[in-house]
Amino acid sequence: MQTIKVDESRRGFLKKSSAIAALCLTPPIFLKAISFSKIIPLPIAKEKLQLEINGKPYDLEVDARTSLLDMLREQLGLTGTKKGCDMGQCGACIVHVNGKVVNSCLSLAIDNNGNKITTIEGLANGDQLHPIQEAFIKHDAMQCGYCTPGQIMSAVACIREGQANTRENIKDFMEGNICRCGSYQNIIDAIIEVKKSGKIV
Amino acid sequence: MSDLNKFFKMDADDDRADGFEKVTGRAKYTAEHQIPNLAYGLFVCSTIAKGSIKNLDDSLALKANGVLDVISFKNCPNIPGYNSITADGKKNNFEWRGLKVLNDNKVWFFGQPIALVIADSFENATDAVKLVKADYEKEDFETDFNKARSDESKLKSAGTYKRGNDKAYKTAPVFIEAEYTTPIEVHNPMEMHASIAVWDGDDKLTLYDKTQGPKSTQSTIARTFGLPEKNVRVITEYVGGAFGSGLRSWPHVPAACIAAKKLNRPVKVLLTRPQMFSLVGYRPQSWQKIGVGADGSGKLIGISHTAISNTSGYEDYREGIVDVSRFLYACENVDTDYKILPLDLSTPTWMRGPGEVTGCYALECALDELSYKLKIDPVELRIKNYTDINPENKMPWSGKNLKECYEAGKEKIGWKNRSAIPGKLKENGMLVGYGMGGGVFGAGKGNATVKAILKADGNLILQSAVSDMGPGTTTAMAKVAAEAMQMPIAKIKFMLGDSDLPPGPTQGGSATTSTLGSAVHLVCESLKQNLKESVIQNIPSFKNYTTSDLDVKNENIFSTKENNISISIAELMKAVGKNSIEITKESAGNYGQPRKYTSNSFSVHFVKVHVHPKTGAIQLQHVVTTGDAGKIISENTARSQMLGGVVGGIGMALKEELKIDHKTGEIMNASFGTYHLPLHTDIPLIDVWFVNKPDPYINEIGAKGVGEIALIGFAAAVANAIFNATGKRVRDLPITAEKLGFNKA
Numbered sequence: 001m002q003t004i005k006v007d008e009s010r011r012g013f014l015k016k017s018s019a020i021a022a023l024c025l026t027p028p029i030f031l032k033a034i035s036f037s038k039i040i041p042l043p044i045a046k047e048k049l050q051l052e053i054n055g056k057p058y059d060l061e062v063d064a065r066t067s068l069l070d071m072l073r074e075q076l077g078l079t080g081t082k083k084g085c086d087m088g089q090c091g092a093c094i095v096h097v098n099g100k101v102v103n104s105c106l107s108l109a110i111d112n113n114g115n116k117i118t119t120i121e122g123l124a125n126g127d128q129l130h131p132i133q134e135a136f137i138k139h140d141a142m143q144c145g146y147c148t149p150g151q152i153m154s155a156v157a158c159i160r161e162g163q164a165n166t167r168e169n170i171k172d173f174m175e176g177n178i179c180r181c182g183s184y185q186n187i188i189d190a191i192i193e194v195k196k197s198g199k200i201v
Numbered sequence: 202m203s204d205l206n207k208f209f210k211m212d213a214d215d216d217r218a219d220g221f222e223k224v225t226g227r228a229k230y231t232a233e234h235q236i237p238n239l240a241y242g243l244f245v246c247s248t249i250a251k252g253s254i255k256n257l258d259d260s261l262a263l264k265a266n267g268v269l270d271v272i273s274f275k276n277c278p279n280i281p282g283y284n285s286i287t288a289d290g291k292k293n294n295f296e297w298r299g300l301k302v303l304n305d306n307k308v309w310f311f312g313q314p315i316a317l318v319i320a321d322s323f324e325n326a327t328d329a330v331k332l333v334k335a336d337y338e339k340e341d342f343e344t345d346f347n348k349a350r351s352d353e354s355k356l357k358s359a360g361t362y363k364r365g366n367d368k369a370y371k372t373a374p375v376f377i378e379a380e381y382t383t384p385i386e387v388h389n390p391m392e393m394h395a396s397i398a399v400w401d402g403d404d405k406l407t408l409y410d411k412t413q414g415p416k417s418t419q420s421t422i423a424r425t426f427g428l429p430e431k432n433v434r435v436i437t438e439y440v441g442g443a444f445g446s447g448l449r450s451w452p453h454v455p456a457a458c459i460a461a462k463k464l465n466r467p468v469k470v471l472l473t474r475p476q477m478f479s480l481v482g483y484r485p486q487s488w489q490k491i492g493v494g495a496d497g498s499g500k501l502i503g504i505s506h507t508a509i510s511n512t513s514g515y516e517d518y519r520e521g522i523v524d525v526s527r528f529l530y531a532c533e534n535v536d537t538d539y540k541i542l543p544l545d546l547s548t549p550t551w552m553r554g555p556g557e558v559t560g561c562y563a564l565e566c567a568l569d570e571l572s573y574k575l576k577i578d579p580v581e582l583r584i585k586n587y588t589d590i591n592p593e594n595k596m597p598w599s600g601k602n603l604k605e606c607y608e609a610g611k612e613k614i615g616w617k618n619r620s621a622i623p624g625k626l627k628e629n630g631m632l633v634g635y636g637m638g639g640g641v642f643g644a645g646k647g648n649a650t651v652k653a654i655l656k657a658d659g660n661l662i663l664q665s666a667v668s669d670m671g672p673g674t675t676t677a678m679a680k681v682a683a684e685a686m687q688m689p690i691a692k693i694k695f696m697l698g699d700s701d702l703p704p705g706p707t708q709g710g711s712a713t714t715s716t717l718g719s720a721v722h723l724v725c726e727s728l729k730q731n732l733k734e735s736v737i738q739n740i741p742s743f744k745n746y747t748t749s750d751l752d753v754k755n756e757n758i759f760s761t762k763e764n765n766i767s768i769s770i771a772e773l774m775k776a777v778g779k780n781s782i783e784i785t786k787e788s789a790g791n792y793g794q795p796r797k798y799t800s801n802s803f804s805v806h807f808v809k810v811h812v813h814p815k816t817g818a819i820q821l822q823h824v825v826t827t828g829d830a831g832k833i834i835s836e837n838t839a840r841s842q843m844l845g846g847v848v849g850g851i852g853m854a855l856k857e858e859l860k861i862d863h864k865t866g867e868i869m870n871a872s873f874g875t876y877h878l879p880l881h882t883d884i885p886l887i888d889v890w891f892v893n894k895p896d897p898y899i900n901e902i903g904a905k906g907v908g909e910i911a912l913i914g915f916a917a918a919v920a921n922a923i924f925n926a927t928g929k930r931v932r933d934l935p936i937t938a939e940k941l942g943f944n945k946a
Contacts, residue, residue, distance in 0.1 A: 083232075086473065087474060090873050143442070143842070144390065144443075145671070171884075181442055182849060182879070183845065185844055185886075185887050186841065186844065
């Protein structure tokens with residue numbers, strides 16, 4: 001939220017309430033700048049952030065509005081994590097935060113201080129692919145490849161969390177990962193194979 | 202008995218060539234290129250459906266953090282391609298087609314880009330977009346297809362056709378007539394469209410763009426900005442799906458070029474997911490009426506097919522909706538009539554199986570309806586009207602093995618279990634239905650140029666300026682080359698995604714494998730010939746041989762007559778002092794050439810469905826999809842395309858529908874939360890089968906396309922299975938429990 005506008009209309013009231021919500025997040029120094037008679041763009045705070053991504057420590061300054069996804073892609077060049085909707089509806093941006101699946105487009109970067117993030121880039125060991133990555137290639141569980149990193153990060157979690165016991169079980173777990181090319185059947189086949197192999201994921 | 206072994210099992214030697222890059226996140230899609238000093242451009246979109254902008258206030262946005270510029274009709278530079286008259290007063294033959302974004306104050310549809318905000322970060326641009334305000338002069342508008350289509354004066358003819366007697370179906374002993382409607386569907390590839398424009402001085406441009414045709418985009422942008430083609434380089438390394446949305450350059454592409462030039466700084470224009478619903482095309486809404494009549498034995502007497510689909514208010518878009526009815530079945534009397542209806546929406550475009558998908562849905566449902574009236578099995582009805590001669594152009598098909606598809610599909614789905622009387626079969630308390638539907642799409646071969654670079658270490662690099670939206674071009678082309686060169690596929694790399702490479706075709710119309718594969722085959726044959734000639738000229742032990750005595754295999758050139766006359770490619774290169782051999786070949790297309798044969802790919806889809814007798818919940822149980830597309834080059838990737846067609850067809854049949862608020866013209870469900878795509882849980886067991894017989898006439902490699910036929914006809918198979926299960930015929934997609942008469946309040 002960057003602007004404030006207040007008048008007596010209902011719309012104005014709505015804006016005021018969201019503005020107040022924004023004020024709670026705004027450092028006190030900026031509060032003085034607010035006039036209730038006109039719109040004023042506010043300066044944007046950058047915040048310090050320390051976190052670990054794929055085993056590597058990062059010491060960053062991040063725009064308070066930046067999503068974890070945009071920080072990875074735009075600021076750090078880690079573009080393996082994909083933006084498919086920016087609304088938490090497609091699963092292309094899924095990463096692991098402290099071992100749990102998170103839609104990185106819905107997580108503010110600055111809320112990840114001290115967190116351990118794993119992205120698709122951190123799954124393979126050099127050129128030695130993770131078993132799920134190998135299975136995705138073997139079963140041709142991709143076409144355009146854009147949803148693939150998100151599907152793989154979910155698939156790893158699916159097995160780790162013990163949700164890969166039946167085909168239906170896996171489908172339910174993977175429901176939040178959309179594949180518009182329609183590689184769903186091959187994705188499930190790949191997950192089942194890794195699960196059956198008993199390989200450590 | 203068909204060969205069910207052809208239901209493909211995964212072949213370990215057939216891995217997708219770019220699989221490693223895709224599973225590791227290393228594949229770079231358009232918006233992911235790291236460009237120094239990059240600025241971010243986002244569109245401000247109109248909040249009215251039609252009219253003009255009276256005043257655009259960008260003053261606050263310009264003061265906002267990090268905002269570099271706001272470009273609108275108020276300050277948009279003159280774009281040569283936007284003018285209908287050239288500088289020397291002649292008609293501009295290369296005038297920009299479609300919406301001239303940022304050019305004037307006209308509004309043609311709700312959500313039209315009216316300004317581009319450029320800022321130093323995505324966040325600053327996102328916030329500043331909200332600060333641009335527009336005042337409008339509103340005009341009356343119409344977005345309601347079903348309301349507007351009844352007004353004949355609004356319709357534009359898009360072609361009629363007649364052979365034999367008009368409306369002959371009505372004279373047949375048995376006939377049906379029915380109306381079918383389909384909603385707007387949106388491509389929605391997972392990667393959102395984006396363009397990054399980087400100018401080098403005033404007249405050189407590098408454009409990173411999500412396009413299905415780097416050469417076509419290069420040409421469009423060069424003409425639009427008045428540049429020589431060679432000064433525009435288009436880079437498209439990976440395309441995250443497109444399904445047709447990347448077949449033309451949409452407004453964000455020139456917008457990025459305009460902004461980057463005005464700011465003298467690289468600019469990335471990104472579309473948001475809601476904007477993906479209106480700014481990169483969609484499958485138009487349609488209404489169709491079909492009449493089909495037959496004699497008592499099922500022989501067709503007449504087909505009449507009438508269709509209307511929508512276009513925009515500023516551009517005509519038409520597609521082959523009624524074409525299929527003219528040639529898919531033997532029938533003497535056929536008439537078709539197609540009209541388009543301008544609405545105040547953005548322009549539709551080709552979406553996977555354009556036209557045929559909509560037309561085959563209606564035709565294949567109509568045949569199913571007729572089969573019940575005739576009391577003939579629907580597959581039997583189709584076989585009765587099977588023809589090897591195309592009834593429209595009277596030419597024989599270069600390859601048609603549809604009957605094998607029928608047999609294989611029937612056997613695998615368990616067609617013998619189907620009840621001829623609908624609503625009679627139950628399984629675990631669920632109503633069970635079986636249905637089928639067929640698809641067809643044109644096959645041809647276009648122009649393509651491929652460069653081959655054979656290295657002394659035996660590695661072969663092939664290059665062409667194409668892009669791949671997911672079908673697996675690099676995989677299929679490497680397979681064509683491996684077969685031609687008789688060498689391991691692991692040593693072959695196909696490079697694409699750069700307009701600086703030799704000119705290749707746009708990926709569309711199921712023609713890439715045929716077009717590009719023919720060029721790969723040709724350049725490999727030339728390479729072999731070159732190697733043979735080179736050994737004869739340069740290697741003494743070969744000097745008495747002719748090229749016909751020699752062959753090339755596993756990186757050796759050898760005599761087919763004597764065992765011990767052989768030399769490796771590496772030894773030959775060393776002997777002649779070369780590091781590599783480079784050959785470029787152009788393969789000529791056959792579109793528009795006089796031909797003795799007509800060519801199509803065909804598909805037949807079989808569906809088994811469960812419908813809950815109390816709730817009407819529809820659950821697909823099993824799908825068997827069969828294709829007759831000539832020789833299958835890459836089994837894995839072709840199979841995946843067929844699976845994708847089924848998934849797209851499930852969306853079309855049961856889920857997808859764009860909804861518009863006709864009071865405002867605004868799209869009501871522009872997100873994945875509200876526009877329902879098929880998900881993991883929607884997908885039943887799918888079996889894929891190909892005839893896999895080379896088409897002897899289509900091209901050098903015998904392969905036709907599968908991209909479109911994978912989807913065409915599938916929605917009809919679902920609709921027909923649901924009728925078989927319930928006895929209820931829904932003729933309006935998507936089919937829901939409510940439309941089946943369940944869950945009504």
